[in-house]
Amino acid sequence: MSAPKTAEDRLLAWIEQTTGPLPKSIQIGPGDDGAVIQTPSGDRLVLTIDTLVEGVDFETSSSSPQSVGQKSIAVSLSDLAAMGASPWxxxxxxxxxxxxxxxxAQKIxxxxxxxxxxYGVSIIGGDLSSTPGPISISTTLIGFLSTNRCLTRSGGHAGDQLFVSGPLGGSILGRHLNVTPRIELGQKLIAIPATSAIDLSDGLLKDLDxxxxxxxxxxxxxxxxxxxxxxxxxxxRSSEFSPLEHALFDGEDFELLFTLSPADSExxxxxxxxxxxSAIPIGQLTESAGLTLIQADGNRETVSPKGFSHDWGVSG
Amino acid sequence: MSAPKTAEDRLLAWIEQTTGPLPKSIQIGPGDDGAVIQTPSGDRLVLTIDTLVEGVDFETSSSSPQSVGQKSIAVSLSDLAAMGASPWxxxxxxxxxxxxxxxxAQKIxxxxxxxxxxYGVSIIGGDLSSTPGPISISTTLIGFLSTNRCLTRSGGHAGDQLFVSGPLGGSILGRHLNVTPRIELGQKLIAIPATSAIDLSDGLLKDLDxxxxxxxxxxxxxxxxxxxxxxxxxxxRSSEFSPLEHALFDGEDFELLFTLSPADSExxxxxxxxxxxSAIPIGQLTESAGLTLIQADGNRETVSPKGFSHDWGVSG
Known part of the structure; x- marks a missing residue:
């Protein structure tokens, strides 16, 4: 049983399906944590854009303006981390x-x-608008790749071991505003090289999927x-879900999920x-599609990703 | 008499005043139509970000979704044009x-x-969010500079002649959604080189200022x-302003305002x-600060910029 797709999922799928061929200078286009482009002289840059919206990603009643500003840069830094890039x-x-x-606004x-x-990042430009709606902040981050490799979601193979960089779940209690992007780990991973990586923004199962x-x-x-x-x-203690369910489904952990080849796992x-x-082994990639949760007693259960998803639009 | 500053003006001024020193790889930071950065191998890139908000920059009742998407790229292309860059x-x-x-959403x-x-631009990535408010679209555009020069707002000198690239005013009747970024002109201007340039987004007087x-x-x-x-x-005919006032104060013309040295003007x-x-001479830069409108009869009038400005926040 697969989880019902949200409007966001469907539009993303449509965008990816209808993206035409890209010129050679675009090494990685839409669909990963960041895009990778190569300048004429051969420098390789990683680019990512993220938007935080009041009432969705933060509440002015419970979030300090400084923490809102910090988060809006940090979530993009986390994307650069997943690509193995150095922020610029x-x-x-x-x-x-x-x-x-x-x-x-100044405090943001x-x-x-x-x-x-x-993180050594210079803010080189911006734009201010008025809005009849909630506060909204879009951030574009640009980093370097200092190797000629890429660290992507798509490089994994069956048998590669899965690792996460830290404990998961319950970030809504405050950690979601206090993000530590795993920049150094990402640079280490691209050097090994790890076979694939993604940052955990929408929940372990959804991002593993x-x-x-x-x-x-x-x-x-x-x-x-x-x-x-x-x-x-x-x-x-105050929800209807178990701690494990929170670890599997909650979003905004901003740890890295990555894979090592069997040789590097050794x-x-x-x-x-x-x-x-910190690298915690949690399982492996498999030949057969889908996600399986293996219980302590050896029972295997097919699970569907259903992490947090922004939902809008009519359901399909 | 100077026009009262808006909250946006004040925050922009505060941001510019409090921007610290930038590393050498940042050739132009905040405050121009785009930022200019230099990669380690010497390639020079121009970057700009803009946000369009429903109810401020477009209305879903009167704007087709295609035109909203078109405008959101075009306004950033206009910034690249003002910097003399080639879109990438x-x-x-x-x-x-x-x-x-x-x-x-698909049509946007x-x-x-x-x-x-x-304009030969590849869309290499994006982000989708839900919002309790209006539709909002942020676009980051990145272009190249193919010369070792910069075309900026700040390069003009007293005596340089002022030109605009086309007729102004009344864009709200539809042209504001049908923007033609002056990319080729911008590339020509940086080659001459023109001494300065800006794109006319907020009204001739405000952008001239x-x-x-x-x-x-x-x-x-x-x-x-x-x-x-x-x-x-x-x-x-249906407003309280003269055609000249619309040309001076309306925003979103997206023509270029630029200056040529006296020799190049000749x-x-x-x-x-x-x-x-199309290049229409309209006046010149002067030693003395402030803006002067010279009437056909030779009368000189000091004018204050009061073009369209997004206003928010308490007044100071």
């Missing part, structure tokens, strides 16, 4: 309703700047290996690679 | 309320693609030389440069 420059466009106090800009500065499909595989993960964040336990087991990073 | 790639991020029909994407394709200030000058223009669009005459008079382009 950013552009930001913000729309404010007439009710927004100028001091509040200060948040943008502080996170940008922390994306990575596995892009790689032409399925995925199986072991329930008792999934690292469950303390926030998932806390949230579970090196990792021997403590020869990724020694300075 | 774009990223687009769209937020839709749940009431948006998928077919409507089709509009984006058609204008992108017309920006160019003149950035160049450390004032500007004087001759009322009877301003090219007035037929739309300005039409609009004047070449232009002799029909030796810009022969394939």
């Amino acid at each position: 420059v950013a552009l930001a466009s913000a729309s404010f309703p007439s009710s927004t106090h100028e001091n509040y 800009v200060e948040g943008l700047r502080s996170t940008a500065s922390e 994306r990575l596995a499909r892009a790689s032409g595989c399925g995925g199986e993960i072991q329930a008792d290996k999934i690292p469950i964040h303390a926030d998932a336990h806390r949230l579970s 090196l990792w087991k021997q403590g020869q690679i990724l020694t300075d990073f | 790639v774009a990223l687009a991020s769209a937020s839709f309320p749940s009431s948006t029909h998928e077919n409507y 994407v089709e509009g984006l693609r058609s204008t992108a394709s017309e 920006r160019l003149a200030r950035a160049s450390g000058c004032g500007g004087e223009i001759q009322a009877d030389k301003i090219p007035i669009h037929a739309d300005a005459h039409r609009l004047s 070449l232009w008079k002799q029909g030796q440069i810009l022969t394939d382009f």
Whole structure:
């Protein structure tokens, strides 16, 4: 049983299906965490755009303006991390309703700047608009690739081991505003090279499904290996879901999900690679399509990705 | 008498005043039509971001979704034109309320693609969000500079002649949705080189004020030389403003305003440069600050820029 597709899923699928051939200077186009382009002299850049909307991605009642600014850069930095890129420059466009106090807007800009500065990113331009609706912030991040490799969602093979970079679930309790993009890990992964990677923005199962499909595989993960964040336990006490379900389905963890070849997984087991990073093995990519959750008792269960998805439009 | 500053003006001024020093790879930072960055191997890129908001920049009742998509790419292309750049790639991020029909969203994407394709631009990535508010589309455009020069707002000198690339005013009657970015003209201007340029998005006087200030000058223009669009005459019949006032203050003409040195102005008079382009001389940059409108009878009037400005926030 597959989860019903949202309007967003359907439009994304339509966009990918109808994207025409791209010129040679575009090495990776729509459909990954970032696009990869090559300049005439051979420099390779990674580009990504993200939009945060008040009432969807943050609430002015519970989020400080600084944290909103910080998040709007950090989620794009997380995309660069998943591509193995070194952050360079950013552009930001913000729309404010007439009710927004100028001091509040300034504090959002200060948040943008502080996170940008922390990761060595220069904000080189922007745009300000008014809006009859909620505050909205779009950020474009541009980074470098310092190798001639790519780190993508699509490079995995059946038998590659799946890892996550940290505990998952319950980010809504506050971590979703306090994102630590895994930039150094991403650079390490492209150097190994890891066979594929994606950042966990929409929930482990949903993003695993994306990575596995892009790689032409399925995925199986072991329930008792999934690292469950303390926030998932806390949230579970007041929700109808188990801590594991929060770890599988909640979004905005912004950890990396990545795969290593069997040979590199062996090196990792021997403590020869990724020694300075948190890397938790949770399963592997499979020949057969679809996602399988293996319970501690060995029971295998087919699961459907149903992570958080922005839903709009008529249902199909 | 200077026009009261809007919240947008004040935040922009604050952002520019508080922007720290930029690394050497950033040749032009915030404050121009686009930023200019140099890659390690020496390629120079121009980047710009713009956001269109339903209810501010377009109305779904009177704008076809294709034209909304077309405009969202075209306004950024106009910024690249003002920088003398050759368009290359774009990223687009769209937020839709749940009431948006998928077919409507698809047609916006089709509009984006058609204008992108017309100007040789590849759309290499994007982002889709839901929103409790109006439709919003942010577009980042990236172009090349094929010379080692820059075309900026700030390169003008007193005595340089001011030109516009076409008739102005009344764009709200429909032209604001049917933007023709002056890409070829911009490339010609950087080759001459013109001393400065800006695209006319917020009204002739307001954008002239920006160019003149950035160049450390004032500007004087001759009322009877301003090219007035037929739309300005039409609009004047049902508005309280004269056709000239529409030409001076209306926004979204998306023509270029640019300056030529006295020597190049002489070449232009002799029909030796810009022969394939519409270029209408309207006045000159001056030593003394401020804007002056010279009437046909020789009367000189100090004018204040008060073009269209997105207003939000408390007044100062």
